[in-house]
Every structure is written in C-alpha cells, then in structure tokens.
Amino acid sequence: MLRFERELITEWRRLDLPAEAAIVLLAVSGGADSMSLLIAADELKKAKKLDLRLVAAHFNHGLRGEESDADEAFVREICSERKIELAVGHARSKPTSNVEQAARIERYEFLTRTAENLKASIVLTAHTIDDQAETFLLNLIRGSGLDGLSGMRPARNLSNGDDNLKLVRPLLRWAHRAHTEAYCHEIGIDFRSDTMNEDESFTRVRVRKILLPLLRDFNPKIVERLAETARLLCHEIGPAQEVAAEALKLADLKELSEPELGKLLRSWLAVNRGNLRQIELKHIDALRRLIHSRRSGKTVELPGGSNVVKHAGQLVFKKNNIEKEPPDN
Amino acid sequence: MLRFERELITEWRRLDLPAEAAIVLLAVSGGADSMSLLIAADELKKAKKLDLRLVAAHFNHGLRGEESDADEAFVREICSERKIELAVGHARSKPTSNVEQAARIERYEFLTRTAENLKASIVLTAHTIDDQAETFLLNLIRGSGLDGLSGMRPARNLSNGDDNLKLVRPLLRWAHRAHTEAYCHEIGIDFRSDTMNEDESFTRVRVRKILLPLLRDFNPKIVERLAETARLLCHEIGPAQEVAAEALKLADLKELSEPELGKLLRSWLAVNRGNLRQIELKHIDALRRLIHSRRSGKTVELPGGSNVVKHAGQLVFKKNNIEKEPPDN
Secondary structure, three states: OOHHHHHHHHHHHHOOOOOEEEEEEEEOOOOHHHHHHHHHHHHHHHOOOOEEEEEEEEEEOOOOOHHHHHHHHHHHHHHHHOOOEEEEEEOOOOOOOOHHHHHHHHHHHHHHHHHHHHOOOEEEOOOOHHHHHHHHHHHHHHOOHHHHHOOOOOEEEOOOOOOOOEEEOOOOOOOOHHHHHHHHHHHOOOOOOOHHHHOOOOHHHHHHHHHHHHHHHHOOOHHHHHHHHHHHHHHHHOOOOOOOOOOEEHHHHOOOOHHHHHHHHHHHHHHHHOOOOOOOHHHHHHHHHHHHOOOOOOEEEOOOOOEEEEEOOEEEEEOOOOOOOOOOO | OOHHHHHHHHHHHHOOOOOEEEEEEEEOOOOHHHHHHHHHHHHHHHOOOOEEEEEEEEEEOOOOOHHHHHHHHHHHHHHHHOOOEEEEEEOOOOOOOOHHHHHHHHHHHHHHHHHHHHOOOEEEOOOOHHHHHHHHHHHHHHOOHHHHHOOOOOEEEEEOOEEEEEEEOOOOOOOOHHHHHHHHHHHOOOOOOOHHHHOOOOHHHHHHHHHHHHHHHHOOOHHHHHHHHHHHHHHHHOOOOOOOOOOEEHHHHHOOOHHHHHHHHHHHHHHHHOOOOOOOHHHHHHHHHHHHOOOOOOEEEOOOOOEEEEEOOEEEEEOOOOOOOOOOO
C-alpha cells in the first residue's frame, strides 16, 4: 500500500466510516484532489481494506465549453478503464450571476439527488487541508465572524434533518494539494487542471497564489496552523445552540449580553436559512441596531434575499421562497 | 475641540474612566501614537473635559544610542513646554537576547513602579487598532491558539491580583496610526520615528509593511475586520475559567472532552504562569500526550523555563523562579 492510501484508511477509521456493506458516492471533478481520492479508495477496495459499493459522480457545469466536455470524457475514460461505476450530471442552464455559488448549488443538488437514488449513505468530497486554510483566510478577510472561521467540518449531515446522508471530507485534516498530485504521479494516473484555478479574478485564486505563499514565508507550517485554528474554533464555539425558528421577542433579546445576543442571532439565522453562508458581522450588527432602535416596522435584508422584520415587538424571519442556499463548500 | 479629541473623550466615557480626581500615568515613547494621546489628553484638560493629574512616563531603553537619547530629549522638551509632569526611567543594562521582550518587561516594570509611587490608578498606553490587527496576525501566523487571537483588551488589571492599578488602551478600538499622525500634524506637534519600526528583520515590521498592505488589497477595511474578530473571540472565549493553581488529577482530566480539556489546561497554565504568552497549540498538545501516555515522571517544558511534570497521578506545575513574564504588549 502506498503512503497516501495508508493515510486515507487511517482517516477512514478515525472518522468511523463503514469499511463494508455501504454505498458511497464520490464527487469527482477530474482534478488531482478528487482523482487521488477516487483511485486511492479504489485501491483500498482492491487491497480488501474496503468492501463497499463505490460510485463516482461527475457534474459537467458546461461553463468552460470544450474544456468541460474534455473533463467529463477524461473521468468517463478512467472510470471505464478501472471499472468504477459513474454517474454524470449536466447543468441545465448557464448561470448569469454569482457563477461560483450557482455552480456549487447545482453540483450539490446533483450529488444529493444521485445519492438518494442510489440509497448511498455517504457522499465524499476531496477537500484538502489547503482548501480549509484558504476558506479560513477568505472568511477572515471578509469578516464573516467566528462561524465562518471555524471552517469546513470533516463530516456533517448533507441535507437538513436527514441523518441518513452524510457529507464526509476524508482528505480535509491531513492531505495537502501537493500530496494528491504526488500520489497521482506515483500511481500513474493523469488529472485535469481547471483553468479557473488560475484565474486571479477569483479571490480564492489570489488567496492561494499570492497570500498563502507570503504567509508561508512567515511560517512554513501556516496551512496546518490555520486549519488547527479553524478546528479549535469549531470546538470552542461548539454545536449551534438549540434555537427554534419562531419569531424572537424583543424584550427577551434586550436582556442578553452582547456576546449572548450575537450567538443567539447567528443560531436563529442558521435555523431559518439552513446555514450562515454570506452572513457577516455587519448583518448581525444591523440586527442589533434593529433590536435597539425605537422605530418599528424596519427591515434588515440578508444575503440571498431573505429578510428580518421588526413587527409587534418581535423579530420575524421572512424567507425568500426562490432562495436556495448551498452547502458550505 | 478637534475630532481626535472628541473621539478620545467619547472612548474615555465608554471605558468608564474617571474624568476627575484621579492620577493617570501615560506611557510616552515620543512616537506619533503616544504623542497624540498625550497632547489630546492635555487638550481635554485645558478644555475642562478632564480634571486629572496627568503624568507622562518615558523609558529610555538605550538600545539605539544617540537616537534613544534624542527621543528622551524630545519628550522632555514637549512636556516642559506644555507643563506636563514627566517621569523618566533608564535601562540598567542592555539585554543580550530576545531584545524586544526584555525591553517590554523592563518598560512595564518601570511603569508599574512609577504608577505605584505616584499612587496612580491608571496607566495609559497608546496602542492603536493597527497594533491590534498586527498582534492578531502575528499570533495567527505562529499558531498561538484562541487566547492569542483574542488580542489586547482595552482595559485590564496591570498587576496580578491588584485591582487598584489598571492598564487602559484608549486608542485601541478606534484610532488608526494614520489618525494619530494626522492629529499631530493638525495640532502642530512633532513626533519621533523609531528606526526599529522600519527594520524588516522584526516579524511585526514585516506584518505591518508587507502582509497588511496585501490584505488591504483584498479588503480595504481589513484592520477593522481583524480587530472585530479579536473582539468576538475575546467575548466568545469569555473570561478565563476559575481554576485553582494546584496540581490536576489525571483521572479527572481523562474524563473531559477534547475542547474542555484544552480550555482547562490553558486556564491552569494562565493561573500558574500569570499569562499565556508564548503558549502555542504544540504545548497544549504535549500536555494532552503527557496526560494520556502510560509512562510516569515525564516532563513538558514551557516557554520561559517553567515545566509541567506528571507525578503520582497528577499534573504538577513547576515554576522557574527567575522567570519573569511580561504583560501582553
């Protein structure tokens, strides 16, 4: 067994994932991260360390024309060669704005739908510790508050309230992008490079290509330090408070301390919206002002189109029905 | 009243500092930050907004030869012109290693001793929101854990257990270095520039001159975002747990969850050492391993020379008597 495979099976056990009799869907873009995860999992099956039904899932966003189709053809070819089951989805239409987020929503819808059809219990994605560090920095830069900084979890429920389908990231805690590429070379598997990963008009690309190398000059272990800080925060903040989705009484809110109120508001928004994506400090601060202002009937608009309205001594959450919130990455 | 003075008196009230009948010691290096605080406080006295005994305190570290003496002469001249009381201290010997930290310890010893002699109740330092952001980044880079990231407090007790002497930073929450310089220009007061602030062999200087400008390209409000994140963390982590300094029973520690144990160990170290300066994740992780290892009699060495020893089913803190821990900045 190669070292990358040993590390993967070790993490598989640490995450308490089933080693047999389960159906596992694995999101594969064709890049080094997802190819390394796919091939290593397949190798672990061949080595009888895993005895699972492993299904690859590729979503063709069609955003990069021929390049997207070549990615799909590449994934089809590898899966066919290695006799790995494959599900392929295609985007229905090109998004016109917020391309990255719209693509993410569509991809996760496809993964969830496919997992449900297959009766899979686990969806694997190939996010690495580098992705975690980049996410931490992106959220730090935009001031997303502590929830954003606590980063991606190695495992969480994929759909709200459905305990039977888990999203698991078995590379998140240990694998660097350099490891996934090295493993692909070692085992002789090609991978595709996404030209969007080189496009510096994306903030994430500038974080990866400019900010992280500078931080590495300060501390060669910066990626581990950032990921560890995210993990500490995740522990320290702890699981979200149990908060009902109902309207909140202003009189109760005014009795809370500043940090208690911030925590409650974030949990309440999370329950009502499904997540805290794009919620920044300024939104929480706007809610604080709404609570303490004397005027009634004012509204705070939230990212994605939902609103919080002050009405009859209460804060009321108004969901935008066409809003669809994506998972955390 | 100039805007800087208005902002200062507003923060003075927010911090609940006395406006009269108090003795206040103000640390003055001669740089723009401390000169702006000194002059603005003096102007507030002239405008009858404050009625306090204001004493400037300058410590000559003698680290930069003639430049240090010129700083002292400059502070003496301004204080004499404006009839501000001044206490001056001189370093006894040049530190040979860890110059920055040794200088900080000596300076705070001087400030504490002078404040006690004067029966002052408050020591003011001129740390700005830029200092807070730099401190946050320095601690993030070195992986200091959440305590380090929660940054400097606007007010805290200066000496352990002595509630009568407070260290207060009235510029920390709002003043940028650009504001302090602009105020000095506006009111026609010169200030000194410390050549060490330009020396890129200091990590802090590289954070200020290279990292922060790059982060500002991502978000022009990055300093505010980092300071706000520090403030959120300070609230979220909350005041340290009430932990006794006594030895901890291993059997009790083993029953705690991972985050509970981490929190307890940090509080216990803080009580025993006086602070958590230089304590990094790796030290907490070493203590976790010490707790769970089967061998007895092992030791974890901490920065500054103290140790934690496993002995007779307990964790025991052994203080290095010559260790002196400086305040947090």
